[in-house]
Amino acid sequence: MNQDFTQLDLIRFIYNETLPQESKAIREWISKDWEALDLVNEYKRIQDTLDGFHAQPSPTSIRIIMEHNHNMEEMETSC
Amino acid sequence: MQGQIISDKELLCEFQNGNESALELLINRHKEKIFTSIYLFVRDHYLAEDIFQDTFIKVVDTIRKGKYKEEGKFLPWVMRISHNLCIDHFRKTKRTPKVTTSDGFDIFKVLKFSDTNAEDALIRDQSHNKVRRLVESLPQEQKEVVILRHYANLSFKEIARITDVSINTALGRMRYALINMRKLIEEKQISI
Numbered sequence: 001m002n003q004d005f006t007q008l009d010l011i012r013f014i015y016n017e018t019l020p021q022e023s024k025a026i027r028e029w030i031s032k033d034w035e036a037l038d039l040v041n042e043y044k045r046i047q048d049t050l051d052g053f054h055a056q057p058s059p060t061s062i063r064i065i066m067e068h069n070h071n072m073e074e075m076e077t078s079c
Numbered sequence: 080m081q082g083q084i085i086s087d088k089e090l091l092c093e094f095q096n097g098n099e100s101a102l103e104l105l106i107n108r109h110k111e112k113i114f115t116s117i118y119l120f121v122r123d124h125y126l127a128e129d130i131f132q133d134t135f136i137k138v139v140d141t142i143r144k145g146k147y148k149e150e151g152k153f154l155p156w157v158m159r160i161s162h163n164l165c166i167d168h169f170r171k172t173k174r175t176p177k178v179t180t181s182d183g184f185d186i187f188k189v190l191k192f193s194d195t196n197a198e199d200a201l202i203r204d205q206s207h208n209k210v211r212r213l214v215e216s217l218p219q220e221q222k223e224v225v226i227l228r229h230y231a232n233l234s235f236k237e238i239a240r241i242t243d244v245s246i247n248t249a250l251g252r253m254r255y256a257l258i259n260m261r262k263l264i265e266e267k268q269i270s271i
Contacts, residue, residue, distance in 0.1 A: 008250040011257070017234060046260050049213065050229050052206035055124075057114040057131045062106055065135040069102055072143055 005029065010036070014043050087153040095142060106135060109154055113161055116231040119214060119222075120165045130168065134161040155237040158227065162241055212267070213260045221256035224249055 005026060012018050013026045030037040085093075085104070093101035113134065118127040137160050141147050147156075214222055220242075227238045228249075235253070239246045 007254055008247060011250050011254050012235065015228060015235070015253075042261055043257050046213075046257055046264070047229070049206075050210055050225070053115065053119075053210040053230075054111055055115045055118045055127075057110055057128055061128050061132050062103070062110070064132050065106060065139065066099065066103060068136050069099060069139045069143075072139065073097075073099075076143070 010040060010043070014040060014047065091142065091147070091153060095145075102139070105153065109157065112154070112231050113157060116158065116226050117161050117165060119226045119230060120162075121168065122215075126168070130161060130164050133164055137164075152237075154231070155233055155241070158231045158233055158237075159241050162227070213263060216263050217256050217259055221252045221259065224252040225256045228253060 009018065009022070009026065013023060018026060030040055087105060087108070090101040090105045090108075094105070110131075114127060114131050117130045117134070118124065121127050121130065134157060138157055214225060217225065223242060224238055227233045227241065228235065233241070235246050235249045239249045242249065244252075
């Protein structure tokens, strides 16, 4: 591992939480260190796999929330 | 004005001024992230729907009572509410999240998706199974960070605040989660 960066910095890097200067330095480092590059690529592949799952609430749930808001508004105006 | 995205803060202002459609826009903007996170925590579609509704009912009530303070961003605040509701649920039922429903039915199969044909559905099922196996294999604390970072899109700083740990602990948990998922992929030869 590079002396200037830790594994935790790599995690911040793959989740785009590093500062621009840090990102630049990390990119330079992994372009020269195959082991670090492999690790980053492996983590990114896992991220891509996780991207494959998304779920949505039903329209009924949205309607129930909007109805609740409407009822609250009516209660407030009648008071 | 064309193409300009209204910020969450502006929508909240609109809603506080009585514009209901601003609330609907806010819900629709964040519903997928919030619902996916709740669902991955509780692994029960119907329960996830209930917690999603309860979350936004709390959001509505808090805003309407004028108790919402713009200390941070809207999404982390809502995620904190939904996360607490998930934890409350597990405390009440004194159990950890389950894999299937009580009758052993795989709830992943009833989730609604917009597949146009059987091939799409098959690919989606395989992809979901893969993700499910990976996420479910993790210890609870690591799973929590993966869900909050990856699906809810919260920063490690925000996750640290919600889960009451340091940023380095949150980062460390994510690191172990990635290592564990990588191991599982190698051991079980899950193709990615």
